Amino acid sequence: MSVTREQVLETLRNFTDPFSKKDIVSADLVRALTVEDGVIRFVMEVGEQAQATTMEPIRVSAVEALEKLPGVSKVTALLTAHSSPKPPPDLKIGRHPDKPTGPAKVPGVDRIVAIASGKGGVGKSTVSANLAVALAAEGRKVGLLDADVYGPSQPRMLGISGRPASPDGKTILPLRNHGVTLMSIGLMTKEDEAVVWRGPMLMGALQQMLGQVQWGQLDVLLVDLPPGTGDVQMTLAQKAEVTGALVVSTPQDVALLDARKALNMFEKMNTPVIGMIENMSTHICSNCGHEEHIFGHGGARAEAEKHGIPFLGEIPLHLDIRLAADGGAPIVVSKPDSPQAKPYREIARQLIAEGKA
Numbered sequence: 001m002s003v004t005r006e007q008v009l010e011t012l013r014n015f016t017d018p019f020s021k022k023d024i025v026s027a028d029l030v031r032a033l034t035v036e037d038g039v040i041r042f043v044m045e046v047g048e049q050a051q052a053t054t055m056e057p058i059r060v061s062a063v064e065a066l067e068k069l070p071g072v073s074k075v076t077a078l079l080t081a082h083s084s085p086k087p088p089p090d091l092k093i094g095r096h097p098d099k100p101t102g103p104a105k106v107p108g109v110d111r112i113v114a115i116a117s118g119k120g121g122v123g124k125s126t127v128s129a130n131l132a133v134a135l136a137a138e139g140r141k142v143g144l145l146d147a148d149v150y151g152p153s154q155p156r157m158l159g160i161s162g163r164p165a166s167p168d169g170k171t172i173l174p175l176r177n178h179g180v181t182l183m184s185i186g187l188m189t190k191e192d193e194a195v196v197w198r199g200p201m202l203m204g205a206l207q208q209m210l211g212q213v214q215w216g217q218l219d220v221l222l223v224d225l226p227p228g229t230g231d232v233q234m235t236l237a238q239k240a241e242v243t244g245a246l247v248v249s250t251p252q253d254v255a256l257l258d259a260r261k262a263l264n265m266f267e268k269m270n271t272p273v274i275g276m277i278e279n280m281s282t283h284i285c286s287n288c289g290h291e292e293h294i295f296g297h298g299g300a301r302a303e304a305e306k307h308g309i310p311f312l313g314e315i316p317l318h319l320d321i322r323l324a325a326d327g328g329a330p331i332v333v334s335k336p337d338s339p340q341a342k343p344y345r346e347i348a349r350q351l352i353a354e355g356k357a
Helices: 005-012 050-067 124-137 199-211 229-238 255-270 299-307 319-326 342-353
Strands: 030-036 041-044 073-081 109-116 142-144 175-177 180-184 218-224 244-248 273-278 311-314
Touching: 005 030, 005 050, 005 229, 005 311, 041 050, 041 199, 050 073, 050 311, 073 199, 109 199, 109 319, 124 180, 124 218, 124 244, 124 319, 124 342, 142 273, 199 229, 255 273, 255 299, 273 299, 273 342, 299 311
Parallel strands: 041 073, 109 218, 109 244, 142 180, 142 218, 244 273, 273 311
Antiparallel strands: 030 041, 175 180
């Protein structure tokens, strides 16, 4: 008989938050609880990073208690906090993070490349997945961090459906496919389950995925950022030494308006932009061969030239790219010699030649 959500909550109520003097359920520390087929997952969110040291033994004890319940096969619990041990750098307009409290290297990772877009729907995650496997195909040791917490799509695109393990309750073992090491919140939740988190919890989760994941030795870690210019982007720039950012945009004017905001954001955070990519640049009819620029053409190239940023390439709008991503084997893997895979591989080779990946 499988364990129920009520049994899990009742067990967790036996553990007291020393700060509020309430049980951890009543104190609203237990978040994102899922109980399915004997597998229990939840997050313990504490108010300040300074409380994390005190709460870690409680988290460990709670996991041990839950593992003893009949019908439980696995328990995964993450501990997140609202703030970091050091005050965050001042990111007022026109200022950059102060060096004394600035970014640090992620152990084992040589370079970090952020992949961003000003708005959603421009294919940023598809570009990230294909670029990751393209770099791996060129012999690079590649990691991919899916930081799009509200819409994590990389597990589906890379064909990964397992759950990360933790050998000691503190570190997280990422999963791997197509030569790419992946970590994503999507691996910790059900595919159709919404992540309902406030900004501080998002930042805490990103810090955990950067610092507590055993990435191993990587030549490059690609970070698939959420669209826009918010908490996750700021936290990445504050906490990690980012080699540079790639900005993905379609050629249409509406997308370019938001792409300019992304460029401006990286400028304010003192993060170099190493290139722009124009996605959905052109469409060629599979029946008659007619080429059509559905979203316009050349807008991203012109924007890159305007800002003095390298333009890395144009990627077509093609059904095979979408089908490959939905099927868990990006086009660079499923059809590596196809015209649709060629732009990704060329971009990967260019980044390697320039020492960016």
